[in-house]
Amino acid sequence: MSDAIAHKLLDGRGIAAQMRETIATDVEKLKDGGWAPKLVSICVGDEDAAHIYVRNQRRAAEKVGMAFEPRTYPADIGAEELLGIVHGLNVDPRITGVIIQRPMPDHIQVRDIQRAVHPLKDLEGMHPSNIGDIVYNDLRMGPCTAVAAVEMLKQTPLQLEGLEVTVIGHSAIVGKPIAFLLMAEGATVNVCHHMTRNVAVHSRQADAVFVAVGKAGLVTGDMIKPGAAVIDIGINQIDTPDGPKVVGDADFDSCAEVAGWITPVPGGVGPVTVATLLRNAVTAARLQQEHYEMAFSEEKPQASR
Amino acid sequence: MSDAIAHKLLDGRGIAAQMRETIATDVEKLKDGGWAPKLVSICVGDEDAAHIYVRNQRRAAEKVGMAFEPRTYPADIGAEELLGIVHGLNVDPRITGVIIQRPMPDHIQVRDIQRAVHPLKDLEGMHPSNIGDIVYNDLRMGPCTAVAAVEMLKQTPLQLEGLEVTVIGHSAIVGKPIAFLLMAEGATVNVCHHMTRNVAVHSRQADAVFVAVGKAGLVTGDMIKPGAAVIDIGINQIDTPDGPKVVGDADFDSCAEVAGWITPVPGGVGPVTVATLLRNAVTAARLQQEHYEMAFSEEKPQASR
Structure with a gap:
């Protein structure tokens, strides 16, 4: 590659590394307050298709000190059972967020699983209400x-x-x-x-x-x-x-x-996409903390989020 | 206006009248099944600003056989109290949908009130999750x-x-x-x-x-x-x-x-906007019916909506 062209490159790896520095500091602060982030990745069936994504996410999470638990369920798992697992993760205080890996087997509607993830645990920012928030210029997640x-x-x-x-x-x-x-x-x-x-x-x-x-x-x-x-x-x-x-x-x-x-x-x-996922995890942990503190303080919880 | 220009006009009143014909038939069917639509309009403070909108909505609702209840609350009502009212309407089986009239007094965050309306009762289609659904090409409401x-x-x-x-x-x-x-x-x-x-x-x-x-x-x-x-x-x-x-x-x-x-x-x-509000009310009533029937039939309720 010529120098003239190398000069034009937007280096995703360098940008991601910078983002991770900030995220690592944020993770430390969250840990100090009892809000250590933990991510759960869900694969169904063929692990190979999502393998590279899961590996990159896990490595990046480790670099910033976030726990990362990759789970794989059998290809013939029922949609109801999978929804039950997601609901369980939604109410588990140890879990900051859930990543639904694609592709999923044909009998599972990926969108139904994605929208079952609570918006505050939706690290991928794919829940319709998170997408709708962006339309309203609320760009947090x-x-x-x-x-x-x-x-x-x-x-x-x-x-x-x-x-x-x-x-x-x-x-x-x-x-x-x-x-x-x-x-x-x-x-x-x-x-x-x-x-x-x-x-x-x-x-x-x-x-x-x-x-x-x-x-x-x-x-x-x-x-x-x-x-x-x-x-x-x-x-x-x-x-x-x-x-x-x-x-x-x-x-x-x-x-x-x-x-x-x-x-x-x-x-x-x-690489910047993976770093953004981790930044969303920090945001999710903070929003969950805020939500918890509102609920357990004298102040009334807010109507939204 | 010249004939040449009159010929170019897209006549909203005529289109709205056609839409209302279909809606009136739909309302009859919903009534037969026990799902008569009823709309509640909420004004806070100065009624005059929203007066024309409320009047047009009420008249249009009456034309298609929908019940329409305009409510006005005092300008000094608290946000918490207003949220409580909206939550009450959300769980009231007699109410199909809620319309939040604008403007609201400065101490009320309109968006918070709008997003407190349950997405299935959000006739104006303004809840972030309804906006997000459009992004996903789910164009129902x-x-x-x-x-x-x-x-x-x-x-x-x-x-x-x-x-x-x-x-x-x-x-x-x-x-x-x-x-x-x-x-x-x-x-x-x-x-x-x-x-x-x-x-x-x-x-x-x-x-x-x-x-x-x-x-x-x-x-x-x-x-x-x-x-x-x-x-x-x-x-x-x-x-x-x-x-x-x-x-x-x-x-x-x-x-x-x-x-x-x-x-x-x-x-x-x-006029087409008002007719669309009524069509959303029909859609909302149908979705609520579907939701109810799923919950009370042997089938399991769906994960979404």
């Missing part, structure tokens, strides 16, 4: 990947207020939350997807392009305005003559040529 | 104004899939939900607001423009692509030589000249 992607943009000197941004991909947990997180910061946001007539018309106007579709090579350099930021959320495994390789949704070489900043894959949004 | 605005666009022959739309205004209960409702239908959506560098650049590219800012004359004909649809959600009272007058956010005359379709104010999105 957002979906990790979306928050991490926006964090990458914040590492550039670009001012988010008034920034023209195109988001490619409109999923409920990545594309749309990126759009409202950016709106909350004052950006003008365009959301494109597979039904958009001409994505390039929009991406070429943008000061920053986010892509979260899951299609290698979808965004090429000719779709990017010179000097724009490219934030690549895709993670795709492709075959090359040198064997399998992990790449993003942007064609790195042509985009890096034109862009002002670009996230590599791997080593871009991914 | 959306925020009335946003749903009504999109309903207006659906009255045109424009195909929403792939349509280029600009939404001006990014409030949590109007602008943003319009954006995701449109995304769910396959539109490519751009959201502009007061921090956008140049709104006209975006609005001139759009096949449909939604405006929900609350500023008379904000959108003028030169900002609209010829033949585009203009959906005006603003309601502003202005002074004219002939006395006060209610207008939208679009400069009607110049926009109507250029647009292919346009909503008048009054008589556009407003």
Whole structure:
């Protein structure tokens, strides 16, 4: 990689390491007060698919001094039983939060399991009421990947207020939350997807392009305005003559040529996503503490959260 | 008004009347099953500000055979007491839904009261978990104004899939939900607001423009692509030589000249918003019935909602 291009890279590993420093200090404080964070990861059936995610989460948790308990249940577990387990974790004071690993077997509706996790224990920020809170500009516990992607943009000197941004991909947990997180910061946001007539018309106007579709090579350099930021959320495994390789949704070489900043894959949004999960765990522990103290102090508990 | 322009009008009153016909039939069926819908409207303090809204809602409810109970509480009622009232309505089987009228006195946090209404009784579709459900493309109980605005666009022959739309205004209960409702239908959506560098650049590219800012004359004909649809959600009272007058956010005359379709104010999105509230009441009654039947039948209740 040329120096000119290396200079444009947004280094996710370095950003994540910085975030973990702050988180580690927060964890110490929480421990001192009796609120040591503990995460439970739930896999069902085939562990291999989620293996890398679980391993990365566990290692990152250990680095900041958080307990991490990976659980795997058999592929034929019933949805009712799984819901019962989640409810048990919701009322267990030792558990700060729950991570539902995907994929799940077909007989389990992932969304039903995710929404069974109490919003205050929903570290992934996927519960509808947590998603709804973001729409209301309450950004405390957002979906990790979306928050991490926006964090990458914040590492550039670009001012988010008034920034023209195109988001490619409109999923409920990545594309749309990126759009409202950016709106909350004052950006003008365009959301494109597979039904958009001409994505390039929009991406070429943008000061920053986010892509979260899951299609290698979808965004090429000719779709990017010179000097724009490219934030690549895709993670795709492709075959090359040198064997399998992990790449993003942007064609790195042509985009890096034109862009002002670009996230590599791997080593871009991914590590920051894991750090964001840990930061959500700190936030969750604090909100649970606040909730507990309200309930057990003379003050009346608040109506919300 | 010239015939050419009258021909472009999207007639909210006519659309609302059609919606009420279907709703009236639904209300009959609900009554037959023991689920007669009943709405409670809550005003605090100054009734005058919300007077027109309450009156329109009451009249519309009566037209479809729904019971409507307007309540007004004194301006100095405490937030705790008001929350207690809302909780009482949540557990009252005779009440289908609650409408929190605005404005509220300064010592009451409207959002806290709104989110105290149970999501299944939240007819206005403003509870964070109902807003979050829309993000997940579960469009059953959306925020009335946003749903009504999109309903207006659906009255045109424009195909929403792939349509280029600009939404001006990014409030949590109007602008943003319009954006995701449109995304769910396959539109490519751009959201502009007061921090956008140049709104006209975006609005001139759009096949449909939604405006929900609350500023008379904000959108003028030169900002609209010829033949585009203009959906005006603003309601502003202005002074004219002939006395006060209610207008939208679009400069009607110049926009109507250029647009292919346009909503008048009054008589556009407003009446459809009220009809949408009633349709949400039917949906709420059905969801409550479903929930009750699940709980009291042999089947286990679902995890969600």
